[in-house]
Every structure is written in structure tokens, then in C-alpha cells.
Amino acid sequence: MRLLYAPISPFARKVRVLAFEKGLFDLFSLEIAMPFQDETLRAQNPLCKVPALILEDGEVIFDSSVVADYVDGLAEPRLIPAQQPARRRALTFEAAADGMGDASVLVVRERMRPPEEHRQDLFERQLRAVNAALDLFEAAVADGSLSSDRFEIGEIAVAVQLAYQDVRQVSDWRTGRPALSAWFEKVSKRTSMVSTHASVT
Ligand SMILES: N[C@@H](CCC(=O)N[C@@H](CS)C(=O)NCC(=O)O)C(=O)O
Incomplete structure (x- = not known):
């Protein structure tokens, strides 16, 4: 999986920290994308924002909460609680x-x-x-x-x-x-x- 991120983006960092906490950091190949300078990102994410996650089959998911939810579902322990409240x-x-x-x-x-x-x-x-x-x-x-x-x-x-x-x-x-x-x-x-x-x- 390719994670498009910018080093200081807090939204991308949320996903990186979550992956790290779950021991999944090595699943990602990290690729820097600079949303305000590089319009090619728009081909992946029409909003031209990071993070965006590109799955093995080419499917792209964003925004950070959707990516975090996907990553959380890959392994235990769940860091997005399942039960209410x-x-x-x-x-x-x-x-x-x-x-x-x-x-x-x-x-x-x-x-x-x-x-x-x-x-x-x-x-x-x-x-x-x-x-x-x-x-x-x-x-x-x-x-x-x-x-x-x-x-x-x-x-x-x-x-x-x-x-x-x-x-x-x-x-x-x-x-x-x-x-x-x-x-x-x-x-x-x-x-x-x-x-x-x-x-x-
Ligand atoms: N709601 C989005 C916000 C992402 C976001 O705003 N990322 C910034 C970098 S910190 C960005 O790519 N901005 C580019 C732009 O607003 O055009 C998410 O949670 O992923």
C-alpha cells in the first residue's frame, strides 16, 4: 500500500501514528506529496489533499478518517472502539x-x-x-x-x-x-x- 503524505500534515500523521501503534507501519510505502505545490496528486484525490492511501489493486481511499478506519480494521487491537458510547x-x-x-x-x-x-x-x-x-x-x-x-x-x-x-x-x-x-x-x-x-x- 502506498500512503501519500506530507511530513508536517497532521492528518497524514494521524494515520501514520495509528499504523505505528498497531505495529502496521511496515505495510506502507510512504510517498511524499505536496498538495499545495503538486497538482498531480489530484489524479489520486480530486480534493488534492493528503493523506491518500493507494491499495494494492489501485483503489484510492481518503480522507484521513476513512484511511484510519481502514487501517484500524487490518489488525487488532482496534484503536477505534467498536462499542458505544x-x-x-x-x-x-x-x-x-x-x-x-x-x-x-x-x-x-x-x-x-x-x-x-x-x-x-x-x-x-x-x-x-x-x-x-x-x-x-x-x-x-x-x-x-x-x-x-x-x-x-x-x-x-x-x-x-x-x-x-x-x-x-x-x-x-x-x-x-x-x-x-x-x-x-x-x-x-x-x-x-x-x-x-x-x-x-
Ligand atoms: N479532511 C481532510 C483534511 C486533509 C488536509 O487538509 N490536508 C492538508 C495538508 S495538512 C492538505 O492536503 N491541504 C491541501 C489543500 O487544502 O488544498 C482529512 O482528514 O484528510
Whole structure:
């Protein structure tokens, strides 16, 4: 299987971390694709986004939650819980983390635009989404619904998006969020996180 990814993409990293945690990392041949520079990716994924997974028979699957679900089904232990309510709670954390990532990518792109083209209203709306998601995660760590004793899809999705906040300096997310900061400190030491870390050069 070929996993098209970008080194700093948090969405692609979610899949890489999940595969690593399941011991399936070696199943993938990793291929870098740069969605904003390389339109050839569109032949695989019409949205021209990473990650995209190309199966042995040429079938292509995306987006990251679909790829994660496919990879999770390949072997035990399942990191997407099968039973409710654990399943819906984990998937809701994944959705909140992915949505925070979508908003963060827009914040980063908006900052790259010349000041005269800046859309302050759009920018602030995305930052409100980022901050509200971060507040949700802070509360979830504090009440134990995000755990450092397990590292399932919800935890993985949140961890990779927090790392992206740092890599792209999207927000000063640690301020006022002590539980989330301590949680991230702990989970980012996992081998799956360390070995998939990438920085902007
Ligand atoms: N919802 C998608 C989001 C993926 C995504 O936005 N990936 C970024 C890289 S971090 C990308 O490829 N962006 C290209 C674009 O937006 O045109 C998923 O979960 O896979």
C-alpha cells in the first residue's frame, strides 16, 4: 500500500501514528506529496489533499478518517472502539481535532497572504474554532475522557493536531490549559509520536 503524505500534515500523521501503534507501519510505502505545490496528486484525490492511501489493486481511499478506519480494521487491537458510547466519544474527539486542524490550516494560509488581502473576519472565525476546540480538550483531559493511559483514535487525533499548533505556531495553546499541556507532554514521548515528528525547515 502506498500512503501519500506530507511530513508536517497532521492528518497524514494521524494515520501514520495509528499504523505505528498497531505495529502496521511496515505495510506502507510512504510517498511524499505536496498538495499545495503538486497538482498531480489530484489524479489520486480530486480534493488534492493528503493523506491518500493507494491499495494494492489501485483503489484510492481518503480522507484521513476513512484511511484510519481502514487501517484500524487490518489488525487488532482496534484503536477505534467498536462499542458505544466509547465509539461515538472517540470519533467526536477525532472530528473536533480534525476540525481544529482544518481551521488551523486556514489560519496558516491566511497569515501567508499579503496584509492588504487579509480577511480579518474569516481569520478570527477560524481562530475561535481553534480556541474552542482547545478548551474542549482541556476539559476532557481534566475529566479523564481524554486519557494518557490509552492512545486510541481520539487521543491520537488530538495529539497530532496539538503538535501542528506548535510546528506552525498557530496559537499559544498552552496558556490557561495546564491539564492539556501536561497530557501532551506525556503522550508526545510515545515512540509513535517521536518517530513521526517533523518540523518546518
Ligand atoms: N479532511 C481532510 C483534511 C486533509 C488536509 O487538509 N490536508 C492538508 C495538508 S495538512 C492538505 O492536503 N491541504 C491541501 C489543500 O487544502 O488544498 C482529512 O482528514 O484528510
